[in-house]
Amino acid sequence: MARRSEHTTEELKEIAIRAGFEMMDEKGYQGFSARGVAAKMGYTVGTIYHLFGDLDTFILNVNARTLDEWYEDEVSRAPKKAEQLVRYYAHSYLAYARAHYNRWSALFEHRMQDDAPVPKWYAPKMMRMFDLIEGAVMPHVGDDPKAAARLAKLMWASVHGISTLSLQGKLDQTGAGAAERMIDDLIALAVGGKKVFVGFDKR
Template sequence: MAGKREAQRQALKDRLFEAARARIEQQGLGNLRARDLTTDAGCALGGLYSAYEDMDDLVLQVNAATLRSLGASLEEAATSDAEPAERLVGLGLNYLDFARSHMNLWSAIFDHRMQNGREIPSWYNEEQKVLFAHIGKSLLALQPDMAMEDLSIRVRTLFAAVHGIVSIGLREKIIGLPQDKIASEVEAIIRLLVRGAKD
């Protein structure tokens, strides 16, 4: 009997996860509502809170899945036989392609804020490391003597530069780039930073 209950609970979790993912993908994180999700999943509102701790928990699960998809899309560039600088350019362009192709899901990774100032759970911080892991390997190949603390900072600097161009460009802010220039500027900033890393 316990096994059947657990299977039912897992099925409910899966339905709610898919409903949340679909809603975020189609309408964005800002339009995500518990009542809409439970309607989509065919359960009562209380079912959401028996399957997930709260809405934050559910959104983090969706974001973690998006991070894993992003990691998979970066894997090809990260493991190519190209020189480290070219791998970094490939990572930046793949990141742009992923963001452009999955705009709402990608945005949700950065737009979500935990309610009531709660800390992000440690398991999710581990999922976020996919944003930096591949960059670090290529940067270390360029500067093998760099201290690990300095490397960690440089990785975040490079990510922030690329993410800033992508985020502002795709969201078409006032200072955003023309859509047809985003890729070339991502490549340009990476090459500039790599050139500095070699000096």
């Protein structure tokens, strides 16, 4: 068969990404397959390859959708008060990872085949998250931009590690809210300004 011309190429890409996004949400990265997505949108595998060239590119587009949705979420719900921003972003990261585990973890489970480099349009979608945290951290480092960039990445990476290991059950933590408490500890250390763990209070 051939051209249905029910949709333009751009519309089809959108449909494919949408279907892929939903499938990622439902089945997770492991259950994600080109044939599955194609079936979901009422087409065949070949169409996806025709639209995106290769599977890596398609998955990157699906993950980019997640990053866009996530970024939008962070920005729109950020509080106005500057003092609470750091705490908000840190906990918001964990909250999003928890609430949308499948599509969040897909961001980090995906690997380019043959260790091919990530295309240039994708990387910024990950990196711009730093800008948010940089801004939030700024008042805590005496408005030093270099210090802010450095601390922002440190906090981002640390929160990421806490979230990853915690949600994978690799932290041997008991009770709900353990990961949240770890993040609070981190914030206290990085930005709290007082010694937290020497003679610390048993909360």
